[in-house]
Amino acid sequence: MSNKLQILKDIGSYSASSIVSQAFGLITAFWVARLLGPSEFGIWNAVSLVLVYGAYLELGVLSAMGRDLPFFLGQGDVEKAAAIEGAARRTTIFGAIVAALFVIAFSFLPTHSSKMALGLQAMAVVLILQQGYTYHRILLRSYNHFRELSQQQVLFAIINSGLAFAFVFFYGLGGRMIAAIMAQVVVVIYAVHRNPWRPVPKFDLHVTWSLMRVGMPIIISGFILSLLTTVDRLIVITFFDEKHLGYIGIALLIAGLMSSIPGMAIQVLVPRINHQYGYSGKNVEALRAFVLTPPVILSNLLPILIGPIYLTLPFAIGVLLPDYTPAITAMRIIILGIFFYCILGMTDVFLITIGKLKQYALFGCAALVMNIFLDYLFLQLGYGIEGIALGGTLITYYFYSCIVIGYALSHYTKELYVWVRFFLRLWLPFIYMIALLWFAETAANYMMSQIVHKNLLFVMVVQVLLYVIGCLPLIYLAMRELNLDLSMQSLQNIMR
Incomplete structure (x- = not known):
C-alpha cells in the first residue's frame, strides 16, 4: 500500500474512533451537566484544570519523546529509541506523583469548599493514571500503531461514559470523581496488557537530561498554549461564580470536542512529519506538503462540522439543558471561533519539529496577552460571558492562527501575492x-x-438541510485539494 493510502487509512480509522469517542463524551457531558446543574458542573470544570496544568510536571520528556522517537526510528537508531522510551517512562511517572502531591496539599487550603477539596484530591489520583496512559498513547503513536490506539480510545470512552452515567445518577458530583478514577484504572490496565511496555535500558541521567533540554521549550510553549485555551475559565471564576463557569464550561466543552476531531487527523501526521524530517536529513522543503496542505483542506471541511452544531445548538440546549440557555449566545460565538484554532493544521507542529520553539512560545505569549486584554476590556464594557467568548476565542484565535501560519509559510515563500492568495483560501470558507x-x-x-x-x-431540520446543501462546493474544493483517486480499486485499498 502506498504511503498516501496508508496515511488516509490511519486517519480514517483514528478519526472514526475519535468521532465515536467524542459522541460518547458529548452525551455523557450533557447528562452530567443536566444532573449536576450549572454550579456543581462549574466545580467539575474547575478541578478538571488539574489534568491540564498538572500534566506539565513531566518536565518536557513526553513532548521530546513524541518528537525524537519517530526521528530516531526514521534514522534506524533502535538503541537510542529504546533509551528515550525508558527515560521518558520513569520521568513521567515521577513527575505525575510529584504533581499529585502538590494538588493534594493545595486542596487543604481553607479557602476551598468541601466539594472543591474533594474534587482536587480525586483529580490528583486521576492525574497519575492519566500521565501513564498519555505515555502509552505517545508510544503507540510514535510507532504508528493507530489501530490499537483507536481501539483503546473507544474503549476508554465507553467505560468512562458508562461509569459516569451510573455514578453521577446515584452519587452526584462525588460519583463523577469516582467514575473518572475507575475509568482511568481500567483503561491503563487494558492498554498495558494489550501492548506491553518493552524492556528498556537502565536509567540514564544523560538521556533524561537531553530529553528535558529538548522538551522544556516544547513544554513551556505547550503550557502557554494551554493557558491560551483555558484562561477564559480562570477569568470567569475570578469575575463571576461557579454557575457562570458551568455556563462557559459547556461552550468550551463543545468547542474542545469539535477541535479534537480534526486534531485526530493531525496526530496521525505528527510521527510522520518527524520521521520525514529525520529521513530527509532535516530538509525543511521535504515537509512542504505536511505544512501547507492541511490548513487549506481543514478550512474547507470545518464549516461542514461547525455549521450544523451552530444551528442545532439552541434547540438541543433548550430541550436537554434548559438551565444553560443563558449561555447559548456565548456557545455560538465560541463554536465559530474554534474555526481559526483548527485551521492551524500542522503549522505549530512544524515549528516544534524544526526547533523554532522560541518563536512558537513568543506567538503563544502574544496571543495570551491579547486574550486577557480583550476579556477584561469586554467585561468592563458589560458584555459578560459573551464578551469573553468573542475576545478570548474568536478574535484571539484569529490573531494566533495568522501569526503561526504566516511564520510557517515564510519558510517557503515571501512573495506577497502568494501570501494573499494562501490566506484568502483560508478565510473565504469562513466568510462563506x-x-x-x-x-x-x-x-x-x-x-x-x-x-x-x-x-x-x-x-x-430545514435550516440544517439548507446549510448542508450549501456546503457542497466546500466538499468539492476539499476533495480537489486532496487530489484523491476515488476509483473502486483505490477505495478498496483504503478499506483493507
Missing part, C-alpha cells in the same frame, strides 16, 4: 460559512412564517 448560516436561518424562518402551526424541530 457565516453567509450560509445567515441564509439558512433567514430562509427557514421565512418559510415557517408562512405556516400557521410552527414546529421548532422542523425549523431546525
Whole structure:
C-alpha cells in the first residue's frame, strides 16, 4: 500500500474512533451537566484544570519523546529509541506523583469548599493514571500503531461514559470523581496488557537530561498554549461564580470536542512529519506538503462540522439543558471561533519539529496577552460571558492562527501575492460559512412564517438541510485539494 493510502487509512480509522469517542463524551457531558446543574458542573470544570496544568510536571520528556522517537526510528537508531522510551517512562511517572502531591496539599487550603477539596484530591489520583496512559498513547503513536490506539480510545470512552452515567445518577458530583478514577484504572490496565511496555535500558541521567533540554521549550510553549485555551475559565471564576463557569464550561466543552476531531487527523501526521524530517536529513522543503496542505483542506471541511452544531445548538440546549440557555449566545460565538484554532493544521507542529520553539512560545505569549486584554476590556464594557467568548476565542484565535501560519509559510515563500492568495483560501470558507448560516436561518424562518402551526424541530431540520446543501462546493474544493483517486480499486485499498 502506498504511503498516501496508508496515511488516509490511519486517519480514517483514528478519526472514526475519535468521532465515536467524542459522541460518547458529548452525551455523557450533557447528562452530567443536566444532573449536576450549572454550579456543581462549574466545580467539575474547575478541578478538571488539574489534568491540564498538572500534566506539565513531566518536565518536557513526553513532548521530546513524541518528537525524537519517530526521528530516531526514521534514522534506524533502535538503541537510542529504546533509551528515550525508558527515560521518558520513569520521568513521567515521577513527575505525575510529584504533581499529585502538590494538588493534594493545595486542596487543604481553607479557602476551598468541601466539594472543591474533594474534587482536587480525586483529580490528583486521576492525574497519575492519566500521565501513564498519555505515555502509552505517545508510544503507540510514535510507532504508528493507530489501530490499537483507536481501539483503546473507544474503549476508554465507553467505560468512562458508562461509569459516569451510573455514578453521577446515584452519587452526584462525588460519583463523577469516582467514575473518572475507575475509568482511568481500567483503561491503563487494558492498554498495558494489550501492548506491553518493552524492556528498556537502565536509567540514564544523560538521556533524561537531553530529553528535558529538548522538551522544556516544547513544554513551556505547550503550557502557554494551554493557558491560551483555558484562561477564559480562570477569568470567569475570578469575575463571576461557579454557575457562570458551568455556563462557559459547556461552550468550551463543545468547542474542545469539535477541535479534537480534526486534531485526530493531525496526530496521525505528527510521527510522520518527524520521521520525514529525520529521513530527509532535516530538509525543511521535504515537509512542504505536511505544512501547507492541511490548513487549506481543514478550512474547507470545518464549516461542514461547525455549521450544523451552530444551528442545532439552541434547540438541543433548550430541550436537554434548559438551565444553560443563558449561555447559548456565548456557545455560538465560541463554536465559530474554534474555526481559526483548527485551521492551524500542522503549522505549530512544524515549528516544534524544526526547533523554532522560541518563536512558537513568543506567538503563544502574544496571543495570551491579547486574550486577557480583550476579556477584561469586554467585561468592563458589560458584555459578560459573551464578551469573553468573542475576545478570548474568536478574535484571539484569529490573531494566533495568522501569526503561526504566516511564520510557517515564510519558510517557503515571501512573495506577497502568494501570501494573499494562501490566506484568502483560508478565510473565504469562513466568510462563506457565516453567509450560509445567515441564509439558512433567514430562509427557514421565512418559510415557517408562512405556516400557521410552527414546529421548532422542523425549523431546525430545514435550516440544517439548507446549510448542508450549501456546503457542497466546500466538499468539492476539499476533495480537489486532496487530489484523491476515488476509483473502486483505490477505495478498496483504503478499506483493507
